[in-house]
Amino acid sequence: MNIPKITFIKMNKKEYILIAGLLILGLLSYFFMYNIEPGAMVKIEVSQKLYGTYALNKDQEILVKDSKGVILCTSEIKDGSIRVKSSTCTDKICIKEGEISSSGQTIICLPNQVVITVINEKEQIDGVLK
Amino acid sequence: MNVKKLTLIIISSIIFLSLIYFYMNRNIVVAQTQFIMNTTIEIKLFGKNIDKQKLVKTMNRAFDIMKEVEDKSTSYVEYEGNAASLNKHRGEYYMVNQDLIEQLSTSIPFYKLTSGEFNIGLYRTVNIWKNATDKNYLPSREEALNSIGNSTPDDIIVDKFNNRVKLPEDMEIDLGGVSKGYALDKVIVFLKNSNIDIALINAGGNIITLGTPVDRDYFNIAIQDPQSINKILGTVKLNNGQAIATSGSYSRYYEINGEKYSHILSGNSGYPKHLYKSVTVITNKGIISDILSTSLFLLSIENGRKLIEKLDYPVEFLYILNDDTIIKSEGFKIEYSQDNLYKDE
Incomplete structure (x- = not known):
């Protein structure tokens, strides 16, 4: 051979x-x-109002509620990306969107008016006008 | 060494060098804060790592320009051809520096445009208020009014061709509401000539932009809450070349008997006015943003609108009224903070 x-x-x-x-x-x-x-951040808005900003490098679960305290969805940050784990909306499109991790990417839940956007930390504020 | 070995070495060298190149060429920011013109000034320049030294040099020169404008415009320290010297030589033609000529030519017309409210001839009045603060007494309306004198900024003769100025005998000037904005414009011109494409200059109550960061087409500027230093009213997006300025009764004031009096004095009465908590304007020139925020702070909203209509500059404005209502122009796009307590009209 x-x-x-x-x-x-x-x-x-x-x-x-x-x-x-x-x-x-x-x-x-x-x-x-x-x-x-700089580390990427995630911005969550509910009904056009800022709900909160979270670091993408810290694994956590975020419970998103509306102004009356009713749970809209649960999102999960894991390994530098965020996804919607569960949602009370009807179409569940937000869950099907899957994970996002790059600056500018969004997950939108129209029925519940939840918008999740990945932003760059340095984009937050360039200067403060006093 | 055979050919294959050589190829391998060349390929790995290329990878190495290109990575080094990309690393060197990455976008960087140089920033520094200095205390000039009685305020903290932050200059941020954006560029590539390979010209970091050049950026730092340019930034330092930009600070020098701000200091030069301060010296040329101050009424409190005498230098040849500056405002303090001009005040000394009032009543006669006096040779002044070019920066003073520019500032005078731009600001004098605003006296008439604001029906006397924006007045650069208030040096003596400002001194009365400073003095009163030190001695803790409230100047009477009569004392403030008498300090203004009978001449108006319209009586100042600016001889642009010979760089000479003649101040009326009974007037001394104070360019406090002009020179910061003017200095910003001058720095921007210098940066452009130094081939800087992206910069942000923050002079406290005045901010000006040049270009925008590489990854977006705006600078994100937070506007401080007029009533609390730790809070943000909201954020606005500034595009290339936009200047934003705020005038408020909160930031600088004369404190007399525990009461706060705004440092912005009416050119007609020599007394502070507290029509609003703050006025913010966005336009495309630093000196105009500075003059305009002061002018609008002293005028009624209606007269303010009339003033803006007369100007050849794009102007957006935002007033915070004393009852915490916000009145703003349609083009003033602000994203309010979550904990914002002010309400739109």
Whole structure:
């Protein structure tokens, strides 16, 4: 039986170290570049009024209620994204929307007037007028 | 070394270098706060990491420009050709700096436009109020009125061609409600000439923008609640080149016998007016936003509207009345805070 021969590029130790070093440095800078981005936030609005803002990097469940305290939906932040877990609305479209995680993405529940938007933290406020 | 090895090294180098390039080229912000013109001024410049040094240099120069405008416009410290020196040389032609000429030419017409309410000739009146605050007595209406004198800003002769100004004998000027806004405009011109595309300058009650951040087409500006420093009335979105200014009775005042008197004085009476809790305007020029917020603060809403109609600038306004009602122009888009207690008209 003929075993196919696997051919390696013959390199000495120094060359391996050079290539590995370059790749590691590159990956590190890539990692660093994305790590300094400010954390994303989630904004939840009910009937055009701000209900609350939450950090996307903190896993939690958010109970969304209307002004009378009636539960509208339950949303869940997990692993940097948010989804609607359960909702009292009729069409359940908000649940079918699934997870969102990038800035500007929204989940809208029309019947209950709930709007969930992912925003960038730095977008919050650029300056305060006194 | 054979060809394959060489290719591998080249490819990994390219990956490495491009990642470094993208890292260096990422968007960065440099920002600093300094105390100039009796207020904290924050300058934020947006650019690429590769020109960070240049950004910092430009930012420092921008602060210097603000300081220069302050020195050129102050009535309280004498420098050659500034407002304090002009006040000394009243009654004669006096050579002043270009910045003073600009500020005078822009602000003098507002005296007539506001039927006398916006008056830059109130240096003596301001001093009476400052003095009264120190000694804790309330100036009489007569004392305030008498400090104004008979001449009006219309009697100031501005000789633009020779950079000379002649102040009436019985008048001294105070550009407190003008120079901050003017300084913002001057910094913006400088930044444009320095090839800065995106910047935000916050001078407390005045903010001006240049461009907008790369990921959106507006700056998000929070407006402080007139009655509580820790609260936000709401946020507005400012586009490229917009200037916003607030005048309020809360931010600066003369405190006499425990009572607060607004530092914005009527040009007709020399006395504070408390028609509103605050007035905020958005327009496209710093100096106009500064003059206009003061003017509207002193005028009735009806007369304010008439003034705006006469101007060639786009103006949006928001009044907070003393009963916490808000009156604003249609184009003033504000997103109120959740805990906002003020109500729309």
